[in-house]
Amino acid sequence: MTTTYTITGMSCNGCRTKVEKALNEIDGMEATVTLDPPVATIVSEKSIAIFKLQKAIYAAGNYIISESDASQENSLYSTPIPSEMKPVDLPQSASGKYYCPMFCEGDKVYDEQVGCPVCGMDLVKAPELMAAKTQYTCPMHPEMVQDQPGNCSICGMDLVAIQVAEEEDSAYLDLWRKMKISLIFTIPVFIISMLEMLHNNPLLELMETQKWNWVQFILALPVVFYAGWMFFVRAWKSILTWNLNMFTLIGIGTGVAFLFSVAGLLFPQFFPEEFKHHGTVSLYFEATVVILTLVLLGQLMEAKAHGQTNKAIKELLKLAPTQATLVKNGEDKVISIHDIKKGDVLRVKPGEKIPVDGKITEGESTIDESMISGEPIPVDKTIEDAVMAGTINGNKSFVMLAEKVGSETLLSQIVQMVNDASRSRAPIQKLADSIAKYFVPTVVGIAILTFIIWTNFGPEPAMVYGFINAVAVLIIACPCALGLATPMSVMVGVGKGAQSGVLIKNAEALENMNQVNVLITDKTGTITEGKPSVERVFSSNNEEDNVLQNIASLNQYSEHPLAQAVVNYAKTKNISLMEVKDFEAISGKGVIGTVANKKIVLGNKKLMEQVNASVSDDLESKIIAEQKLGKTVSYVSFDGIAVGFVSISDKIKTTSADAIKELIRQGVEVIMLTGDNENTAKSVAEQLHLTRFIANCLPEDKLNEIKRLQAEGKIVAMAGDGINDAPALAQANIGIAMGTGTDVAIESAKITLVKGDLQGIVKAKKLSQAVMKNIKQNLFFAFIYNVLGISVASGMLYPIFGLLLSPMIAAAAMSFSSVSVILNSLRLRSFKI
Structure with missing residues (x-):
């Protein structure tokens, strides 16, 4: 018989070879594996359990095998995630390098902060995903530096760890330097301009208006050609690549205002009288520099926000200790955690952080796992119990065996997952992207139309009104708030989830969790303790x-x-x-x-x-x-x-009943699918007041039940912890893996619960609801500012209320819209789940 299966997780020919070799080592079958499409064709005399196939390829790597239907419509992975919704996964080698936050060039990174060659935005530094290696020095002889703790070879003193100062954000520092320069020159220009509006301008006692105009011009030069020059560069790049964005509007608006003012200063004779005031052309140097300064302030706040986003990763990295105590030949030796190898025996003393993942081989203790699981109650651990890197030992000493080190530890995986998810894009972002695509050309068209209408139908001086209002439209319509609305909420939400033991693989999972109306759950290890x-x-x-x-x-x-x-x-x-x-x-x-x-x-x-x-x-x-x-x-x-x-x-977890009750209250149908018998399943279901249960389930039965529910239009979440749950976890709209389960289950899932109980699902749903509410609030802020702002700036309200908007106020309103989005997103940090 010939059977075809779908293989997921293969990325190259090397992967294909490994999977094919692993399958062919099973007796009684012959396998042929292709990469495109990712399919395994198996010829055998009798049917071979998919569990056996999965176990074989899991030993070769994180690959998942599932039954493949003939038609793509019925395929396990028939509904691919649109590419624009997938996270852009930067390789681990990108740590410490720079990438464009808009991912204009995909996962391309740069060694230096050079600015995106496509959209011109400042590049963002990818966070370091591994704790820096600690070096040691002598307090008396600082020239003595080594990688290991020990004694100074000169004076014999104990070496101490070198405290590395936290690296400053170069992009933020550069913007702050430009901000200071901009303020120094903008404030005098602003004062000169405002005093000109007074009936008895005291400045005229010193010099005439024309000379003060020259002073404004000279003071504006550092702002335009140094502090704000990057905005013009970005605007020019955006036009050349036709990747129109906020900088297009800023560049056109301030550029037109500045060039108009320069022309008015140098060639006033060519301007009609309606552009003149007391014989001199009305100039807009103050509008130019104030707008550039306000936009620069917005960029400064965004850079600060990016730094705060990466702070979650930095705080997670701080959980790992810098050194550990190695037990070798009966002696204790202090080593760097970077030198720990699998199989090493380590001693963990009272109050110390556990250096790597492993299990206790000698002794017992109480361990604070709150920084990983989000649960405040310490956990008793004894021989053969697992311990995790970053958790804190209680008041007893124990010996442990190192089983997972470096990037394999749960803490490192959390860091990687938070980093990946914070860069991913939620489906709702597609709405903002679609609008932004047509937004800039529309705004430019509105600005031109505003100038034409005011010039032909406005009060005198009509051309002045038309010019000012057109510039105000360009400035206030800046779509930066629209661009920040979704990613800011996602970044903060993912970090918040990680602190509470809910690890979210991407923004799509965060959004879809809010829509889940059916939860499929396994029994053993999910509802029950999993310790029969x-x-x-x-x-x-x-x-x-x-x-x-x-x-x-x-x-x-x-x-x-x-x-x-x-x-x-x-x-x-x-x-x-x-x-x-x-x-x-x-x-x-x-x-x-x-x-x-x-x-x-x-x-x-x-x-x-x-x-x-x-x-x-x-x-x-x-x-x-x-x-x-x-x-x-x-x-x-x-x-x-x-x-x-x-x-x-197998004892039912104390948290299962409360979690299921809360999920049902929120309108989620909870169904237990178990391989156990009908009588046992019925007893557990009755204790938990489950909506429905199905007993005697094989792995393929779980998969088929999820497909059936999805065909009815249900949004299905699946919670499981075993290798046999992997296909069902992959098929579900949201796969939720118990952190206590197998690696292949976690790899298949989109959400992982570190503690491994159903309360984590309640937390994930609450977090999803909060993030989606926050995103919608942000989008409302962005849209309402633009709709009202453009209406006022174009002069639509002038005939009724006599209300107009100066370009400076427009720039302030535009910056405030971005500030509103950032501050609203940061509120999620204090949300309790």
């Missing part, structure tokens, strides 16, 4: 120890939580394990193998039917009674005859 324990082993022949020895031996090669529970139970009974042959895991059903020359089968009723094992009525009734108590029961058969069962309980 054996309550009872029953044997029809009263040979419980023999049954336990056989099934524990069979389960020693399985990674399933239920299997581990059986093995751990056997250990407490001091039962030795035997060798297993022909072990096979049947996804969603159980395991099969040969122990002591007997074919042992452990699993659910479907597996018993598959292997044709006979089950007595008496045994069946006992199993049903256990299941009605909410226990998970696995049948045990020896050589085709069911001889007993093992009863396992």
